Every structure is written in C-alpha cells, then in structure tokens.
Amino acid sequence: MKKLLILPLLLLLISCYNVERNCKDFKNGKFKFDYKVDGVNKTTVFERKDSIEIETFEGKTDTSSIRWVSDCEYVLQKVHPKNMAEKNAIVMKILTTSKNSYTFEFGIVGSDAKQRGTVEKISDGR
Template identity: 55%
Template sequence: MKVFSTLLILILLTSCYSVERKCSDFKTGTFEFTYTLDGIEQTTKFKRTEDFNIDYHEGKADSSSIRWINDCEFILKKLHPTSNSEKDAIHMKILNTTANSYTFDYKLAVKRPNKPLNVEHGVAKKID
C-alpha cells in the first residue's frame, strides 16, 4: 500500500510540472545561434522583427518573412532564394525558454513525398 501511495504522489507531482515558455519575449530582438555543419562549429547572428528575420553569416545578410502561427510557432520563408531547396518554408517551434535563450525545433513546413521529415533542434541566445 505504501508503494502505491508513494507512486501516486510522484505521478501527481510530476504531472503538475510544465515547461516555462515565455515565447513573446523572443518574438523580436537580436539572437545568436551555434550549429555544426560538416563537423565544423559555426555561429550565426540574426535579427527578428514581427514580420522579418535577417540572418548575418560570413558577411552576408539573408532575409526571410515571418508568419506567426501563435506566440511559440512561426513559418520562415526566404525572400530571395538562390536554390530550389531555399524556396521551401521552414516551421519553427519554441519548446522552452530561459531568461535569455530559447530551445527550438525546426523542420520543413511541408513534407516532401517519399522523404522522411527531419526535425532539427537548436538553442538561440538573445543578445539584444
């Protein structure tokens, strides 16, 4: 009986836990994102407004439009794609937040037929 009541209390306590998501704090601002490409760690900065996202990488700026689905999810679409793969929209979802960063998932907004849908993860830090 003690085991059952202990287990029940643990389940009740863990079911009340919720991940903090103050997504509205990260709708606009300047951010930094570190990722690995071909075994090399790289960092990019980007500035987000309500309607646009501007990436700064290796001295180049790349702009995308933003369509917010809700406070924690949005769709990015490149304004000037240079290849067919850049024409695809990206679905971004903020999973949790801290005081100055957020963890997110991103994937293609539309699944391609006969191809697996890859979901990537990342952490962005707010620097301004």
C-alpha cells in the first residue's frame, strides 16, 4: 500500500522538474565543440556575435548568418556556400544550459533527422 502512495508522489515531483535554459548567456562569445567522426576526435571553434557566426575547423574559416527564432533557437545559413550541401540552412535548438556549456539539437531545416551535441563557452568574445 505504501508503495502505491509513493509512486504518484514521485511522478508529481518528476513532472514539476524544469530544465535550466539560460540561452541568452550563449548568444555571444567564443565556443568549442568537440565530437567524433569515424572514431577520430574533431574540434570546431566558433565565435558568435548576435547575427553572425565565424567558425574555424581544421584551419579553415567560414562565416554563417544567424536568424534567432527565439532565445533558444536559431537558424544558421552559410554566407558563402561552396557546394549544394552548404546551401542548406541548419536549425539549432538549445535544450539545456549550465554555467559554461549547453546541450543542443541540430538538423537541416525541414528534415526530421536530428543530432545532439554539447558546446563549451571558452570566452565572452570581448
């Protein structure tokens, strides 16, 4: 009987949990994104200033425009795409934030396929 009373209380507590999202803290600054491609660690460093993002990957720099949909969601579009794939806009959604990092979901606009990652803020960009 006691177990039956604990279960609804536990479900009530879980449903009241709010994920922290201080997305405005990540609109500007310098960031690092570490990930693996075919078992090899890769790092992208990028700097974001409101409506522009400058990314450096393997010694190459690229610029994208940013259109903020909300405080936690934006669309990236390459300024100078080099091929058809780079012409596709990418939607980015910040899912959770902590003091110096955020977890996000991203994918091509209009596609249901999404990937997740975590970005670390390395400076405020000043």
